[in-house]
Structure formats: C-alpha cells, structure tokens
Amino acid sequence: MKVLKTAGWIAAAILLVGAVQLANNAIARPQGGGCHGGGMFRHFERHLEGIQLDTHTREAVTRLLKESRETKQASREEMRAAHLRMRELLEADKPDLDAILTQADSLGALKTEARKAQLRTLVGIRGLLTPEQWTELKGRMESEKSHRKQPQG
Numbered sequence: 385m386k387v388l389k390t391a392g393w394i395a396a397a398i399l400l401v402g403a404v405q406l407a408n409n410a411i412a413r414p415q416g417g418g419c420h421g422g423g424m425f426r427h428f429e430r431h432l433e434g435i436q437l438d439t440h441t442r443e444a445v446t447r448l449l450k451e452s453r454e455t456k457q458a459s460r461e462e463m464r465a466a467h468l469r470m471r472e473l474l475e476a477d478k479p480d481l482d483a484i485l486t487q488a489d490s491l492g493a494l495k496t497e498a499r500k501a502q503l504r505t506l507v508g509i510r511g512l513l514t515p516e517q518w519t520e521l522k523g524r525m526e527s528e529k530s531h532r533k534q535p536q537g
Contacts, residue, residue, distance in 0.1 A: 428449060428525075431521055431524040434524065435520050436517075445513075452505040456498065456501070459501065462494055463498070466494055470484070470487045
C-alpha cells in the first residue's frame with residue numbers, strides 16, 4: 385500500500401515537472417508557430433500583388449487578411465494572458481495540479497482556435513481565387529520558400 389502511495393506521488397511529480405517544462409517552452413514562444421512568428425499569411429499580400437485579380441477579388445482577399453490579422457492579435461493577447469496565468473500557477477508555493485492541467489487545456493484550446501482561424505482564412509482566400517490564380521500563388525510562395533532554404537555562399 386505504501387509503495388502505491390509513493391508511486392502516485394512520483395507520478396504526480398513527473399507530471400508537474402513535465403508541465404513546468406512545457407509551460408516554460410510556451411512562455412518563451414507565446415505567439416506560436418508559423419513563419420517564424422510572423423504568421424502563415426505574412427507573404428500573401430506581396431505575392432498577390434503580381435497576380436491578375438479583379439478589383440472585387442483583391443478587395444475581398446485584402447479584407448480577409450485584415451480580419452485574420454485582427455483575429456490573430458486578439459488571440460495573441462488571450463494566449464499571453466493564459467501563459468501568464470500558467471506561470472503564476474506553476475510558481476505558486478503549493479502548485480495545484482488540477483488547476484495547472486485545466487490551464488494547460490485552456491492553452492491548448494486557444495492554440496487550436498488560432499489554427500482554425502488561419503485555416504478559415506486560407507480556405508476563404510482559396511475560394512476567392514480561380515484554380516489558375518491559386519496555382520500561381522502557390523508557385524510564387526514555394527519558389528520563395530525554396531529560395532530562402534538555399535545556403536548562402
């Protein structure tokens with residue numbers, strides 16, 4: 385019986401250490417991934433400039449990108465607050481594991497919603513473009529991506 389109780393405490397300690405490490409990593413990078421923190425649409429507008437779009441389509445795409453930036457900013461602020469809350473929970477004299485895990489779930493939900501917002505924007509833009517325009521946009525972005533990956537020398 386005493387062995388099971390000790391094993392339970394060890395498991396709880398391992399979970400707590402893991403949560404602290406995850407939180408510290410998250411605190412170091414609270415804005416999440418995507419184009420080095422710049423977001424997955426950082427280059428869309430520049431690449432769209434060279435593609436023939438009618439005025440209505442260009443305005444609709446610009447509107448989607450603007451809404452995406454606004455949503456991302458609000459999401460960043462929520463995530464920053466959630467990360468600060470996690471830090472407070474982890475730095476407490478007696479950390480509450482249930483509260484920490486609940487906060488981890490909240491952070492996960494915020495990140496999932498941010499990713500869904502990016503995907504809504506991507507699908508929205510794709511829906512506004514013709515297949516040819518989409519192919520051209522992808523080609524331009526892939527070309528830049530492969531150019532950035534080439535070693536400088």
